[in-house]
Amino acid sequence: MKLFLAALAAALAATAHGAALPQNAQPNALPTSDEPDLSNFHVRKGPQVTDASGAPLKSGLTLELGSQAKAKCMYDMDTFVESNLNYGSDGGLYAEMIRNRAFQSPADGVFGVGANDSIGSGSLTAWQPVGDSKLDLVADNPLSDALPQSAKITCGTQKNELCGIKNLGFFGLPVHAGETYNASFYIRADKPGKMRLKFGLFSNDLTQAWAQNDAFVEIGSGWTPVHQVLTPREGASDINNVFAIQTNADAGSFQVNLVSLFPTPYPGTVARNDVAQKMLKFKPKAIRWPGGNDLVGHTIASRFQWNNTIGPLIDRPGRLGNWAGWNTDGLGVVEMYNFIQKMNARLIVGLWAGVDANNNSVLLKDLDPYVEQQIEFAHFLLDTEGKWADLRVKSGGPQKPYDVQAFMIGNEGGLTPAVDYQTRFDMITNRLKKEFAGHAGFDEIDLIASAAICVPTGYKYRVDLLNQPIYGTPADFVQKYHMYDEASRSNQTVFYSMEFAVINSGMEADDNIWFGPGRLHHSIMQGSLAESIFILGMENNCDIVRGAAYAPELSNESDDRASQSTPGMLEFDTTKVVGSTSWLMQSLVSANRISESLPIKNSKQLEDAKIYTSAGLDEHGAVVIKIVNYSEKRVPFNIDAGVPVGYPVCWEVAGQGPLDSNTLEKQLVKTEGCTAKASGTYLTVELSKWSFTVIKAERGRVA
Numbered sequence: 176m177k178l179f180l181a182a183l184a185a186a187l188a189a190t191a192h193g194a195a196l197p198q199n200a201q202p203n204a205l206p207t208s209d210e211p212d213l214s215n216f217h218v219r220k221g222p223q224v225t226d227a228s229g230a231p232l233k234s235g236l237t238l239e240l241g242s243q244a245k246a247k248c249m250y251d252m253d254t255f256v257e258s259n260l261n262y263g264s265d266g267g268l269y270a271e272m273i274r275n276r277a278f279q280s281p282a283d284g285v286f287g288v289g290a291n292d293s294i295g296s297g298s299l300t301a302w303q304p305v306g307d308s309k310l311d312l313v314a315d316n317p318l319s320d321a322l323p324q325s326a327k328i329t330c331g332t333q334k335n336e337l338c339g340i341k342n343l344g345f346f347g348l349p350v351h352a353g354e355t356y357n358a359s360f361y362i363r364a365d366k367p368g369k370m371r372l373k374f375g376l377f378s379n380d381l382t383q384a385w386a387q388n389d390a391f392v393e394i395g396s397g398w399t400p401v402h403q404v405l406t407p408r409e410g411a412s413d414i415n416n417v418f419a420i421q422t423n424a425d426a427g428s429f430q431v432n433l434v435s436l437f438p439t440p441y442p443g444t445v446a447r448n449d450v451a452q453k454m455l456k457f458k459p460k461a462i463r464w465p466g467g468n469d470l471v472g473h474t475i476a477s478r479f480q481w482n483n484t485i486g487p488l489i490d491r492p493g494r495l496g497n498w499a500g501w502n503t504d505g506l507g508v509v510e511m512y513n514f515i516q517k518m519n520a521r522l523i524v525g526l527w528a529g530v531d532a533n534n535n536s537v538l539l540k541d542l543d544p545y546v547e548q549q550i551e552f553a554h555f556l557l558d559t560e561g562k563w564a565d566l567r568v569k570s571g572g573p574q575k576p577y578d579v580q581a582f583m584i585g586n587e588g589g590l591t592p593a594v595d596y597q598t599r600f601d602m603i604t605n606r607l608k609k610e611f612a613g614h615a616g617f618d619e620i621d622l623i624a625s626a627a628i629c630v631p632t633g634y635k636y637r638v639d640l641l642n643q644p645i646y647g648t649p650a651d652f653v654q655k656y657h658m659y660d661e662a663s664r665s666n667q668t669v670f671y672s673m674e675f676a677v678i679n680s681g682m683e684a685d686d687n688i689w690f691g692p693g694r695l696h697h698s699i700m701q702g703s704l705a706e707s708i709f710i711l712g713m714e715n716n717c718d719i720v721r722g723a724a725y726a727p728e729l730s731n732e733s734d735d736r737a738s739q740s741t742p743g744m745l746e747f748d749t750t751k752v753v754g755s756t757s758w759l760m761q762s763l764v765s766a767n768r769i770s771e772s773l774p775i776k777n778s779k780q781l782e783d784a785k786i787y788t789s790a791g792l793d794e795h796g797a798v799v800i801k802i803v804n805y806s807e808k809r810v811p812f813n814i815d816a817g818v819p820v821g822y823p824v825c826w827e828v829a830g831q832g833p834l835d836s837n838t839l840e841k842q843l844v845k846t847e848g849c850t851a852k853a854s855g856t857y858l859t860v861e862l863s864k865w866s867f868t869v870i871k872a873e874r875g876r877v878a
């Protein structure tokens with residue numbers, strides 16, 4: 176009853192200003208009895224509409240919404256952690272601060288070294304000797320089968336000098352006062368006995384100790400584990416620091432391996448805290464991992480193998496990074512999926528289809544054992560009991576199975592037609608279906624193809640088509656607003672777009688969007704808005720589009736545009752992480768999900784004015800309207816919701832212009848509140864130029 180009076184009062188207030196609502200604004204019968212019934216309320220007709228302040232609206236644009244839901248939505252904002260790319264995992268999300276901690280990484284700049292050996296040729300990358308110590312990479316006395324090489328330090332003869340080894344970190348080492356750093360390593364001495372061990376965080380020249388442990392420790396000729404929590408009382412003013420392990424110069428020679436330094440990670444995970452917090456703010460509904468080239472590998476030997484990424488770190492061989500350096504796989508299946516579940520996101524799991532990123536493939540006739548490895552992976556994730564479930568729990572995973580939304584077969588399956596992606600997809604999915612027939616929940620898991628495929632009609636299982644990865648210019652993305660409008664509603668296909676980004680400004684005459692001068696280093700407003708237009712188009716087709724994921728989510732800030740993929744959704748360096756303009760917009764989409772879509776009656780007219788929208792109802796029945804203003808032409812803007820609306824809230828992402836970016840140095844663009852007013856069935860809002868706006872209002876509840 177209270178609601179009814181409020182509604183009536185507002186409607187009266189509107190008419191009191193001499194307002195009259197257009198004919199089609201007659202309130203429709205409202206869905207539930209809790210909501211006011213205004214069907215008999217007489218609305219005076221007249222020539223003018225006012226906004227809520229009573230000012231007459233100029234003849235301008237009106238977004239006209241249908242009042243009846245068009246479809247139920249499955250669309251969610253996802254994200255894609257392409258691990259090795261841009262130091263996304265080692266050196267990024269994985270909180271480990273020591274680079275090349277087990278001497279596996281190929282030498283800097285020598286891309287593809289060790290391509291054929293799954294354990295890596297190794298190097299002393301990121302390590303330096305202390306004083307006149309001699310440093311060697313050796314295979315003597317292997318620490319484990321997985322970590323066979325180590326550093327051997329042979330002390331010089333200089334009296335009163337220290338002897339040892341120091342690590343420069345990935346890109347320097349930050350030291351914060353009061354932070355706890357968990358240091359650990361394995362050490363063995365050629366001359367067993369009490370050895371002075373002075374280790375910790377120091378300035379690069381070792382003159383300043385930020386936090387150290389200095390004591391005599393019994394070290395044997397076998398490997399001795401050492402660990403110590405270090406808490407600096409004073410922080411360093413820059414990142415020009417090292418982690419060093421030192422001893423007296425008369426120590427002879429010793430070896431170290433698996434040297435690790437962990438700051439306090441995001442609680443209960445091994446994720447870097449600030450990076451994890453930003454990922455959490457985005458609230459992705461599903462995360463694709465492993466995926467892309469990181470899944471398929473630079474070579475067949477260095478493909479992602481789930482069972483090499485579980486268990487003690489000492490048993491994880493890691494693999495050659497597809498893009499750079501080495502994957503320690505310390506951020507393994509259990510660590511990553513536990514983290515994803517902490518974010519309340521579901522899993523989109525990549526399964527290897529026998530093809531690497533460089534056109535090497537396992538012949539179809541030899542594929543079976545590789546398929547079995549994927550089946551075992553699925554058991555590890557999905558089983559409720561038995562040996563795989565036991566292994567999951569023993570490895571630190573949950574008692575209950577992981578929440579898998581989809582398996583995605585291979586990566587970019589269409590790029591090497593010669594390998595017959597369709598047959599690979601069929602082999603793996605048929606095997607999965609056979610193995611998991613009758614497994615509760617399996618039928619709800621989507622099977623995503625990474626290239627166009629054909630399936631017979633009447634096929635029992637849902638087949639999901641991944642569109643080819645979508646990268647392009649802003650103009651390319653604006654065109655994708657209607658990409659799904661004509662897609663079949665009857666053939667069981669749902670769509671995922673698990674890789675997209677505007678990567679080129681489109682302002683240069685580039686014939687190659689990847690390597691031309693227009694390649695973007697950071698997201699720009701115009702690019703992020705164009706991506707948002709694509710996303711709004713997917714929301715308008717949310718009955719068949721299930722998810723989309725910007726790629727890559729994480730990017731170590733880099734000026735090298737060609738070798739790694741820019742821009743990133745979150746850009747980070749050693750000490751900070753910043754959300755790009757794309758991150759701001761997609762976070763808003765994610766936080767304002769719709770569960771039913773509403774028809775937009777005059778889309779064409781709006782597009783002519785460079786306005787792109789999506790509309791729907793959230794799970795509580797509130798109307799959610801998303802708007803991109805892709806111009807700076809001045810046009811007043813209204814929304815006719817078709818039913819009375821009230822209590823509007825509004826957020827916008829707007830900068831000063833289309834080229835604005837957020838970078839590590841400067842964050843020009845923020846999400847800010849904006850003003851929307853409600854009057855009768857109308858909402859009014861001032862759209863800033865080049866802006867993304869989200870308005871949410873109650874339906875049938877006006878104030």
Ligand SMILES: *[C@@H]1O[C@H](CO)[C@@H](O)[C@H](O)[C@H]1NC(C)=O
Pocket residue numbers: 287288289290291
């Ligand atoms: C890897 O093996 C292939 C085939 O055996 C060979 O052609 C190639 O040169 C090897 N690459 C390296 C880096 O050893």
Ligand SMILES: *[C@@H]1O[C@H](CO)[C@@H](O)[C@H](O)[C@H]1NC(C)=O
Pocket residue numbers: 357358359402404
């Ligand atoms: C520190 O590292 C050691 C060795 O890796 C581990 O056993 C211990 O649990 C860690 N402690 C903390 C507080 O993280």
Ligand SMILES: *[C@@H]1O[C@H](CO)[C@@H](O)[C@H](O)[C@H]1NC(C)=O
Pocket residue numbers: 534591593594
């Ligand atoms: C990939 O290999 C196939 C043969 O297996 C060949 O036809 C094709 O040209 C190769 N593509 C590239 C990009 O090397």
Ligand SMILES: *[C@@H]1O[C@H](CO)[C@@H](O)[C@H](O)[C@H]1NC(C)=O
Pocket residue numbers: 482483544547548549551
């Ligand atoms: C991983 O699984 C495959 C079989 O699927 C097996 O050949 C391999 O030895 C396993 N690796 C480890 C480290 O257990």
Ligand SMILES: *[C@@H]1O[C@H](CO)[C@@H](O)[C@H](O)[C@H]1NC(C)=O
Pocket residue numbers: 628629630638640661662663664666668
């Ligand atoms: C279903 O329809 C879509 C678009 O209309 C098409 O791309 C896809 O190939 C079809 N799927 C199947 C399995 O035929």
Ligand SMILES: *[C@@H]1O[C@H](CO)[C@@H](O)[C@H](O)[C@H]1NC(C)=O
Pocket residue numbers: 261262346731732733734739747748749
């Ligand atoms: C990563 O960022 C650091 C600066 O923090 C920079 O020195 C380094 O070149 C970057 N590397 C890559 C590959 O982006």
Ligand SMILES: *[C@@H]1O[C@H](CO)[C@@H](O)[C@H](O)[C@H]1NC(C)=O
Pocket residue numbers: 236784786804805806807808809810811812861862863864865
């Ligand atoms: C788009 O932004 C410009 C600049 O603020 C504004 O003048 C124009 O009215 C907006 N477009 C619409 C349709 O609101």
